[in-house]
Amino acid sequence: MIDLLHVILLGIIEGITEFLPISSTGHLLIAEKLGLGHRSDLFNIGIQAGAILAVTLIYWKRIWQLFTQWREPANRDYLLKLVVAFLITAVLGFIAVKHGFKLPETVTPIAWALVLGGFWMIGAELLAARQPDRSAVTWRVAILVGVAQMLAGIFPGTSRSAATIFAAMLAGTSNRAAATEFAFLVGIPTMYAATGYELLKVLRGGGAAHENWIALTLGFVVSAIVAFVAVKWLLGYIRTHRFTPFAIYRIALGVALLLLVPTGA
Template identity: 85%
Template sequence: MSDLIRVTLLGIIEGVTEFLPISSTGHLLIAEKFGLGARSDLFNIGIQAGAILAVTLIYWKRIWQLLTQWRDATNRDYLLKLAVAFLITAVLGLIAVKMGFKLPETVTPVAWALVIGGVWMIAAERLAARQPDRTEVTWKVAILVGIAQMVAGIFPGLSRSASTIFAAMLFGTSNRAAATEFAFLVGIPTMYAATGYELLKVVKGGGAAHEDWTALALGFVVSAIVAFIAVKWLLGYIRTHTFTPFAIYRIAFGVALLLLVPAGG
């Protein structure tokens, strides 16, 4: 398999999995260990940036509305809640990084995270279905979404999107579309900040000097295009469907990995 094909496949995997509730970190790790090969930190940052750009473009009208009409009380309240969720993630995330608190990115813990996350999603979906349909984002939701993002960041395989969407749905914003929008809008500045932080570390460490920029550019473009299509599809899908099929996929995939991979692999 040529290197450009490997790069294209990694870009596709990142684009599909970054915002779907199935864990991009877990899928990229597994893809690298089972045939596509490990890439540089800068490459992984680059393809993630492509996915972030895609979701930014999808929500650009909503973002523009919030920023230009912030004097409106409803928009200002929503912006403040986005800011609080982002700050909670940033502060707790930096503390976790400084303390070195992160599970090893090996297949077994990722597989368990996929299974546990899938079971939790099914239970959470049923609990949320019993609540009245609410689109309002409360302060409790904003705080818990911020915490959920941080937790997903240090446990590979949990999925940032799954953690934040279901935190919102369970604790006040039971409407799937409203919960997903808030989770994704919080994720945009969070992921840009995380990408910038990691990029700075790579550049300072001299990792950029030996980078394959052609591969990085290809991965970025592929990831952006695929993520745009995937998120557009997801936003339409959840209007009339539950997240349960994603949960079943996570459980099946995680169990398969636990059966196929030696303990600790």
């Protein structure tokens, strides 16, 4: 019973943090260190897949429009930019994996990433506010979002959504809603590809044989439901609010972790 409660909590954490600019990888590692238990790679993949499914459902009309009306110049241009951003992330990510890059398993680098990322978000928000309100996505935006997404993938605590949204805003798409939409749409194929790659590795390694499928299914469902609610709320929130509260939260959490870690807490 306690284990299932932990699974629910992990699903909630993943659902809230995957698309909010506060770092899901960092929060899951912190949750593990706080006693929610180390989970298998397949479990972590499963709850991430739940969050991806949720955001796919939210944007399904936009995705359907892009693929069924791709002959329209505006849709074709937008779709090509999504593809380029995805390919940049995929190629750079593949190079990082081939060079043996691995995510850290300690809290300290994540704490620093939370703090530095929080200050960066505040500065980026101020810079973006000085720009004219632009909703158009340029090729520069597409390229920088692809690079930002890859960097967020190899530096846990950075937050993929924060990195890509602010990359878009600073590169020219200063409208928060438009920048967020492009960042999330790029993230959908990227995260499906990454999840599929990791899942294939786990299955080939025989990891599925000893998996607790009840826990995995529960985590997947909880993550999907919570992510759906969280993203819906975020998309409404950013229409009239800045990202500053998320930045302050990151800084406060990072500082608290840096103060606690040396004590062994």
